[in-house]
Amino acid sequence: MPPSSQDAIDARKEEIGGHIETHGHSTAAWTGVAIVTLGALVASVAMLFPLVWLVVVGLVLMPVGGLVALVMGRSAKAPAGGEKQVVR
Secondary structure (H helix, E strand, O other): OOOOHHHHHHHHHHHOOOOOOOOOOOHHHHHHHHHHHHHHHHHHHHHOOOOHHHHHHHHHHHHHHHHHHHHHHHOOOOOOOOOOOOOO
C-alpha cells in the first residue's frame, strides 16, 4: 500500500528536523501578490498609451499590495496552541 500524503509529510518532518517551510502559503500572501501583479499589469498596459495617470495608478497599486499582505498576515488569528494556522 502506498504511503498517504500525511505519512509523507511526517517522514519529511523527521528528515529535516520537524520544520516545514510555510512562507507564502497563506491567503494574505496570495492576495498581496495578486494586487502587486495587477498594479504591474495596469502600469505596463498604460505605458503603451499616453495615459500617465493610469501608469501612476498602477505604480500606486504595487506598494498597496505589499501593505495589504502585511496587514492581512498580521491580523491572522492564532489558534489556542499559539501557532498560526497554515493554509495549504
